[in-house]
Amino acid sequence: MYSVITSGAVCGIDSYIVSVEVDTAQGLPGFDMVGFLSSEVKEARERVRVALKNVGISIPPLKITVNLSPANIRKEGSSFDFPIAMGILVSMGYIPEEHVRNTLLIGELGLDGEVRRVNGILPIVMQAKKCGYQRCLVPVDNAKEGAFIKEIEVVGVDTLKKGIEYLSAPLEHCSEVISPTSISLEIYQNHTIDEGLDFSDINGQEAAKRAVEIAAAGFHNIMLIGPPGSGKTMIAKRIPSILPPLSEEESLEVSKIYSVAGMLNAAESIITKRPFLNPHHTISEYALSGGGRIPKPGVMSLAHRGVLFLDELPEFKRNALEIMRQPMEDKEIHIARSYGTFSYPANFILTAALNPCPCGYYPDFSKCNCRPYEIRRYLNRISGPILDRIDLGVEASRITITDLTKRAKGESSMLIRSRVMEARERQAKRFQGTKIISNAEIPPNRMHEYCSLGREEQKLLENIFLTMNLSARAYHKIIKVARTIADLAHEEKINMEHLSEAVGYRNMDGKYWGDQR
Amino acid sequence: MENTGGIKDRMNGSREKVYAYWLDNVKGIGRKTIIRILEQYGNAEKFYFAEDDERMNILSQKQREQVRTSRRQWNLYTEYERLTMQKIKFYHLGDPDYPEKLRMIPDAPYALYVKGKLPDHGGRTIAVIGARTCTEYGRVIAGQFAGAFADAGIQIISGMARGIDGISQKAAIDHGGQTFAVLGCGCNICYPPESRQLYEQICERGGVISEYLPDTQPMPSLFPPRNRIISGLADAILVIEAKEKSGTLITVDMALEQGRDIFAIPGRVTDSLSSGCNRLIRQGAGMAISPREVLKELYGDAFYDSESVQQENDSGTGIRMEHLPEIEKTILQKTDYVPLSLEILLDRCRSCVPGMSLQQLMTCLLSLQLKGMIGREGSHYFKVGP
Numbered sequence: 095m096y097s098v099i100t101s102g103a104v105c106g107i108d109s110y111i112v113s114v115e116v117d118t119a120q121g122l123p124g125f126d127m128v129g130f131l132s133s134e135v136k137e138a139r140e141r142v143r144v145a146l147k148n149v150g151i152s153i154p155p156l157k158i159t160v161n162l163s164p165a166n167i168r169k170e171g172s173s174f175d176f177p178i179a180m181g182i183l184v185s186m187g188y189i190p191e192e193h194v195r196n197t198l199l200i201g202e203l204g205l206d207g208e209v210r211r212v213n214g215i216l217p218i219v220m221q222a223k224k225c226g227y228q229r230c231l232v233p234v235d236n237a238k239e240g241a242f243i244k245e246i247e248v249v250g251v252d253t254l255k256k257g258i259e260y261l262s263a264p265l266e267h268c269s270e271v272i273s274p275t276s277i278s279l280e281i282y283q284n285h286t287i288d289e290g291l292d293f294s295d296i297n298g299q300e301a302a303k304r305a306v307e308i309a310a311a312g313f314h315n316i317m318l319i320g321p322p323g324s325g326k327t328m329i330a331k332r333i334p335s336i337l338p339p340l341s342e343e344e345s346l347e348v349s350k351i352y353s354v355a356g357m358l359n360a361a362e363s364i365i366t367k368r369p370f371l372n373p374h375h376t377i378s379e380y381a382l383s384g385g386g387r388i389p390k391p392g393v394m395s396l397a398h399r400g401v402l403f404l405d406e407l408p409e410f411k412r413n414a415l416e417i418m419r420q421p422m423e424d425k426e427i428h429i430a431r432s433y434g435t436f437s438y439p440a441n442f443i444l445t446a447a448l449n450p451c452p453c454g455y456y457p458d459f460s461k462c463n464c465r466p467y468e469i470r471r472y473l474n475r476i477s478g479p480i481l482d483r484i485d486l487g488v489e490a491s492r493i494t495i496t497d498l499t500k501r502a503k504g505e506s507s508m509l510i511r512s513r514v515m516e517a518r519e520r521q522a523k524r525f526q527g528t529k530i531i532s533n534a535e536i537p538p539n540r541m542h543e544y545c546s547l548g549r550e551e552q553k554l555l556e557n558i559f560l561t562m563n564l565s566a567r568a569y570h571k572i573i574k575v576a577r578t579i580a581d582l583a584h585e586e587k588i589n590m591e592h593l594s595e596a597v598g599y600r601n602m603d604g605k606y607w608g609d610q611r
Numbered sequence: 612m613e614n615t616g617g618i619k620d621r622m623n624g625s626r627e628k629v630y631a632y633w634l635d636n637v638k639g640i641g642r643k644t645i646i647r648i649l650e651q652y653g654n655a656e657k658f659y660f661a662e663d664d665e666r667m668n669i670l671s672q673k674q675r676e677q678v679r680t681s682r683r684q685w686n687l688y689t690e691y692e693r694l695t696m697q698k699i700k701f702y703h704l705g706d707p708d709y710p711e712k713l714r715m716i717p718d719a720p721y722a723l724y725v726k727g728k729l730p731d732h733g734g735r736t737i738a739v740i741g742a743r744t745c746t747e748y749g750r751v752i753a754g755q756f757a758g759a760f761a762d763a764g765i766q767i768i769s770g771m772a773r774g775i776d777g778i779s780q781k782a783a784i785d786h787g788g789q790t791f792a793v794l795g796c797g798c799n800i801c802y803p804p805e806s807r808q809l810y811e812q813i814c815e816r817g818g819v820i821s822e823y824l825p826d827t828q829p830m831p832s833l834f835p836p837r838n839r840i841i842s843g844l845a846d847a848i849l850v851i852e853a854k855e856k857s858g859t860l861i862t863v864d865m866a867l868e869q870g871r872d873i874f875a876i877p878g879r880v881t882d883s884l885s886s887g888c889n890r891l892i893r894q895g896a897g898m899a900i901s902p903r904e905v906l907k908e909l910y911g912d913a914f915y916d917s918e919s920v921q922q923e924n925d926s927g928t929g930i931r932m933e934h935l936p937e938i939e940k941t942i943l944q945k946t947d948y949v950p951l952s953l954e955i956l957l958d959r960c961r962s963c964v965p966g967m968s969l970q971q972l973m974t975c976l977l978s979l980q981l982k983g984m985i986g987r988e989g990s991h992y993f994k995v996g997p
Contacts, residue, residue, distance in 0.1 A: 298954065299954065300953075300954060301952075301953040301957070304969055319990070457950045457988055457989075457991055459744065459949075465744070466743070487990070488953075488990055489952055489990035491954040554981075557981055561980075579970075590974065591971070591974045594973055594976075594977040594978070595969075598953075598973035
């Protein structure tokens with residue numbers, strides 16, 4: 095007898111439907127699996143046989159052939175155990191064939207018949223919905239993750255036995271065996287405001303705080319420069335607290351990445367908080383970009399729609415930093431492997447923190463003893479193209495004792511966030527009907543449309559372009575930042591003040607500090 | 612008045628140069644030994660032809676061996692020819708062209724290698740020196756003083772280092788003056804390498820001087836001794852900016868030993884780069900308030916009327932500031948030659964204009980920057996020009 099069960103697999107960030115075909119026939123007993131399988135998929139043979147035995151079903155001596163189709167894509171992982179087991183049962187006639195029609199099955203089996211969690215449920219359920227399937231049987235641990243997709247029934251299965259029971263029951267009664275998982279979105283959206291880190295903790299640093307607000311409002315990359323102990327890291331860590339909460343759509347996008355990376359768990363089945371990643375500077379380029387034969391999402395993708403914070407930027411390996419060039423432009427990263435090219439989204443706010451010189455105190459000559467060439471060598475570790483891709487640069491100044499004692503508390507994150515969200519709303523209105531979400535994403539060919547400048551402003555910019563010796567990219571970045579500043583000021587037209595402020599935040603152009611003028 | 616004897620002398624002189632050059636090239640024989648040799652023999656040529664046994668009194672066994680080897684291998688005229696081919700001039704202590712001022716100092720170098728020329732005999736020379744990492748203040752002042760000195764026909768001596776040295780020599784050249792660089796490496800090597808253009812200009816419009824053999828690579832230990840030559844060639848030393856412990860002050864010490872006048876630019880007591888200067892003034896160095904006064908004090912009233920020195924600071928900020936909007940004027944007054952961060956500027960400006968916003972400040976700063984009145988280093992701003 096022959097049966098077909100539908101399952102799914104992920105390839106990069108996307109998923110595809112896999113048909114699990116099982117044939118049982120008389121003949122020399124055996125259990126063969128074909129379909130371009132990696133060894134962990136082939137091991138399913140033993141897991142399935144033992145699991146079935148342990149739930150009380152013994153397989154008679156038959157010739158069993160399993161084919162996973164399409165046979166030209168290499169299958170990996172242990173998520174086919176459950177569909178294979180069910181396929182055998184269907185082909186032996188335990189379960190009526192029509193009960194598995196329009197149903198997608200996925201899960202790993204334990205020897206005791208437990209159905210265990212697997213990675214990538216979210217994209218697979220998404221794909222299933224797209225292909226018109228009506229229900230998915232997934233491991234109970236993954237059920238909430240899958241249930242995030244609406245208009246498809248997601249059923250969490252804890253054991254093989256329960257699964258058999260469910261599929262054996264008549265279609266109209268099966269929901270009595272296991273009820274489909276549902277989640278209410280409100281629960282997730284309510285606890286998005288993070289307690290703890292708040293901007294009111296930071297005294298002084300007005301310029302840095304302002305720059306961070308602009309960065310958050312327009313999703314711009316930002317670089318914080320300052321002496322040790324000036325609060326660069328403190329400021330960076332508070333950026334998520336002023337970012338608007340993830341929209342449902344964004345949340346799904348981010349969760350998909352985390353699902354593929356296997357970083358979702360039963361407690362946090364969906365990502366509702368903006369990611370904040372803070373890799374140590376020893377990170378390898380593959381950890382940053384995503385690596386492996388079939389690459390897993392790297393830190394850059396995990397920071398999608400959130401903040402990637404690189405503390406002590408010059409200490410990072412040059413290779414690792416260079417890898418970020420293209421993703422920072424395209425907002426996604428393409429990784430080519432012999433199996434094909436994989437694309438992961440990577441649209442993050444790059445937040446970099448660094449000292450102005452090896453000792454950290456330049457240009458305070460009473461403390462800084464660094465030689466010009468030492469400073470140059472230190473800063474040369476960050477290549478020009480990377481600096482060019484950073485929209486805002488600001489120096490956190492040294493904290494004075496008055497800053498610490500006398501100043502009133504700074505603005506709270508709530509307050510800043512409300513301004514940021516207003517600016518975001520203006521952007522959302524502006525970019526309605528396009529793929530663009532924030533000002534930082536405006537492509538050069540749409541600049542005229544969204545960031546038109548008056549005659550006077552144009553002239554100022556030309557003047558700046560010549561005196562500051564800017565690159566074309568920097569030129570556009572200044573306009574985009576000015577756009578965000580205007581949005582924060584509730585103004586539709588970019589004026590001189592907005593432009594001047596934007597220029598003030600470009601401090602990484604041209605010559606390095608410490609150079610002889 | 613030159614007579615035939617003079618020509619003969621000069622021919623003898625050039626012959627002596629060949630031997631002196633050889634002597635300077637003998638390994639293991641340093642300046643002190645050379646002085647002993649000269650005391651004994653009078654000149655290098657006589658030493659060259661002296662009997663080996665004779666040399667016993669003043670040279671060690673090893674040194675004698677070195678001299679013997681060198682005499683065998685050294686082709687006197689070819690080697691000297693090679694030197695002249697490189698356009699390097701050679702002067703030794705006994706040379707009539709050897710700078711008189713330098714000859715007088717306690718440990719005058721035996722040999723000088725020069726690309727370009729030596730300072731004019733009897734000409735007025737001032738050494739302008741200072742820190743390598745200097746502030747905008749130092750930059751401006753160095754340019755001003757060196758420029759004014761050059762206008763007055765003073766030859767500027769310095770070390771061509773980064774910072775003050777280079778800036779003042781550049782200013783001297785820009786003002787059409789003569790300037791001389793004393794290096795801590797061979798005079799045919801440009802150090803620091805990024806000052807290539809300046810090096811070429813100095814070779815053309817003055818001279819690059821070194822006591823080290825050509826092709827000597829720059830080494831930290833070679834730099835302090837060259838400072839005595841800087842001060843030795845100059846009538847007076849002007850220190851623009853110096854920290855309390857610095858190479859600049861080594862030069863000053865040497866200058867004091869040589870009995871040169873010291874002038875220092877006063878600075879604020881809070882500026883670490885002025886601390887060395889302020890201390891010098893405290894210890895009795897002349898306080899350099901304007902180029903004119905320095906010149907007057909050094910060379911007397913004759914310089915007082917010198918045309919070019921007349922025009923000073925007056926043409927500066929006052930007129931330029933008049934056309935500025937009120938707020939920019941205020942901001943400009945709050946800036947300094949020392950780079951200040953936005954934060955500090957904002958604080959300072961708020962004391963005058965309460966409630967000034969960051970945006971306002973940044974707008975004005977950009978406007979001032981475009982007018983060339985303010986410079987920027989990252990997010991730090993400083994006053995430019997006088």
